Amino acid sequence: AQKITQTQPGMFVQEKEAVTLDCTYDTSDPSYGLFWYKQPSSGEMIFLIYQGSYDQQNATEGRYSLNFQKARKSANLVISASQLGDSAMYFCAMRVDDMRFGAGTRLTVKP
Amino acid sequence: EAQVTQNPRYLITVTGKKLTVTCSQNMNHEYMSWYRQDPGLGLRQIYYSMNVEATDKGDVPEGYKVSRKEKRNFPLILESPSPNQTSLYFCASSLIAHRGGTEAFFGQGTRLTVV
Numbered sequence: 001a002q003k004i005t006q007t008q009p010g011m012f013v014q015e016k017e018a019v020t021l022d023c024t025y026d027t028s029d030p031s032y033g034l035f036w037y038k039q040p041s042s043g044e045m046i047f048l049i050y051q052g053s054y055d056q057q058n059a060t061e062g063r064y065s066l067n068f069q070k071a072r073k074s075a076n077l078v079i080s081a082s083q084l085g086d087s088a089m090y091f092c093a094m095r096v097d098d099m100r101f102g103a104g105t106r107l108t109v110k111p
Numbered sequence: 112e113a114q115v116t117q118n119p120r121y122l123i124t125v126t127g128k129k130l131t132v133t134c135s136q137n138m139n140h141e142y143m144s145w146y147r148q149d150p151g152l153g154l155r156q157i158y159y160s161m162n163v164e165a166t167d168k169g170d171v172p173e174g175y176k177v178s179r180k181e182k183r184n185f186p187l188i189l190e191s192p193s194p195n196q197t198s199l200y201f202c203a204s205s206l207i208a209h210r211g212g213t214e215a216f217f218g219q220g221t222r223l224t225v226v
Contacts, residue, residue, distance in 0.1 A: 006153070043219070043220050044220070045201065045217035091154060093154075097161065098167070098169070099215050
C-alpha cells in the first residue's frame with residue numbers, strides 16, 4: 001500500500017531565507033510520481049512541482065526544488081528566498097495509479 | 112477554460128438527509144477522485160475512478176457512494192449524512208499517464224456541515 005508521511009505539522013521561516021519541507025513515502029511499485037501542492041488560506045489546491053521515480057535529476061520550478069532521494073524514499077520540497085505569500089499549507093502526494101496525500105505542513109513566513 | 116467544477120461550495124444539512132455533491136471536468140480526463148480534508152489529517156481519499164463505470168474505494172469510503180456514468184461527471188453521494196462527515200471535500204481529475212506523471216486538477220472545494 002502507498003503511504004505518504006509529512007512529519008512537520010508546522011514550520012516557521014524568516015522572509016528571504018530558504019526552507020525545507022519534509023516528505024517520505026512508501027511504495028513497492030518502481031514507477032511512481034511525486035508531487036507538491038500549495039493550499040493558501042483561500043483554500044484552492046495549487047500544483048507546484050513534480051518528480052518522476054525514474055528522473056535522474058531533481059525537479060526545479062522557479063523558487064521550488066524537489067530534493068529527491070530515492071534510496072531513502074524522501075521527496076523534500078525546498079523553497080528558496082521565502083516570501084510572505086508562501087505562507088500556506090503544503091501537501092506532498094504520491095501517484096502510482098491513484099494519488100494519495102500526506103497530512104500537510106503549515107508554513108508561516110515571518111517578516 | 113479548463114476546470115473542475117464542484118457544487119455546491121457550501122452546504123449545511125441535517126443528519127440523515129441525503130445529499131449529492133456534483134463534480135464535473137471539461138478536460139476529458141480519465142481519472143477522477145474525491146478527497147476529504149480534515150485538520151491534521153490532510154487529504155484522505157474517499158473514492159476514485161480510472162474511467163467510466165470503473166470506481167474503487169479509497170481510504171475512507173464508509174458512508175459515501177459515487178458513480179461514473181459519464182467521463183466528465185463524478186458525483187459524491189451521502190445517503191445518510193452524519194456529523195462526522197462534516198469536512199471540506201475536494202474533487203480532482205487528471206489524465207492517466209505512465210509512471211504517475213500527471214498532476215491532478217482540483218475543484219474549489221465544498222464545505223459541508225452536518226448538524
